[in-house]
Amino acid sequence: MAEMVRTPQVVIDDEEIFAAHEGGKLSVELKAPLDTQRALSIAYTPGVAQVSRAIANDPALAAKYTWANRLVAVVSDGSAVLGLGDIGAAASLPVMEGKSALFKTFGGLDSIPIVLDTKDPDEIVETLVRLRPTFGAVNLEDISAPRCFEIERRVIEALDCPVMHDDQHGTAIVVLAALMGATKVLDRDMAALRVVISGAGAAGVACANILLAAGIPDVTVLDSKGIVHSGREDLNSFKAELAERTNPAGRTGGVAEALDGADMFLGLSAGVVPEEAVATMAPGGIVFALSNPDPEIHPDAARKYAAVVATGRSDFPNQINNVLAFPGVFRGALDAGARRITERMKVAAAEAIFSVVGDDLAVDHIVPSALDPRVAPAVAAAVAAASES
Known part of the structure; x- marks a missing residue:
């Protein structure tokens, strides 16, 4: 008999779950179609060479002419995944894909899942340092304690962009x-x-x-x-x-x-x-x-x-869900051009989440719904303002 997963409204069998994950949950979409020779020449050769030369002469232009400045790397070694524990890099990838889907849906941010087949802090930090030109922020995810504390600290010190271990x-x-x-x-x-x-x-x-x-x-x-x-x-x-x-x-x-x-x-x-x-x-x-x-x-x-x-469950009142925080936190940090996610920004994010509840506050409604579209914009604005204060 198929295993059942219960949510507040529906019962989902495992066949539907696996079908939804088949081939992964992410794809890359173009901002403009490549349906003419002119479009192809602009997006790739020879047009792209002009943009690459400009960035080579002025690296700061990469923020304007590539997606890196708005791209979040969702990084895990698979050592502390959900309630599953140390399941390894490959098995953690569906979770990181899901995280990227949440970034796009709630924060409007592109992100890319990166799972690393190592638990060595030195190797993890070195890998992210070498990949730095590819992304604009790092969301560390599902890395076991106490290694996660050292890894986060060292990645923050090594990179000039926002870094946050979301589990923390x-x-x-x-x-x-x-x-x-x-x-x-x-x-x-x-x-x-x-x-x-x-x-x-x-x-x-x-x-x-x-x-x-x-x-x-x-x-x-x-x-x-x-x-x-x-x-x-x-x-x-x-x-x-x-x-x-x-x-x-x-x-x-x-x-x-x-x-x-x-x-x-x-x-x-x-x-x-x-x-x-x-x-x-x-x-x-x-x-x-x-x-x-x-x-x-x-x-x-x-x-x-x-x-x-x-x-933390969606089938009981007052679900405490990280999706209320991280899309808006990273969006606000990137909007403000912040190099760090500070304690002031985190507190501002909490205050913004609470503010969305407003007059609906009740013993069974102390935080907004994880699907409330007002949350991420409120958090992003509060975080951006806190980064500038």
């Missing part, structure tokens, strides 16, 4: 936007929240950073072995540094100890959170259970104890 910062931007919505609808002070984050990987670290930067002082992070605290001797350098900036009360133990009395739970792991642990949270709490396809706690169970519940 796209997630963090939309989480912050959703939290703005949740605290607004509940009339809560964000800075007074005690937040627990389950997951100390790429998304968990980035979310901890953006929430701390947003003024939330009490953030506790959990990994697979429990609360990340400075007394643990099994922490890598990234977690050890995180331990110095989080868990101000010095809590130890696991999820039960962390959630007792907490105001917010943010799930960014493949783990399961017992319902009885969520029941110990403070009244009127917030639960963002974002693991896909199976949330850390089922939304129906979470709603027994929390006032606002969100997931």
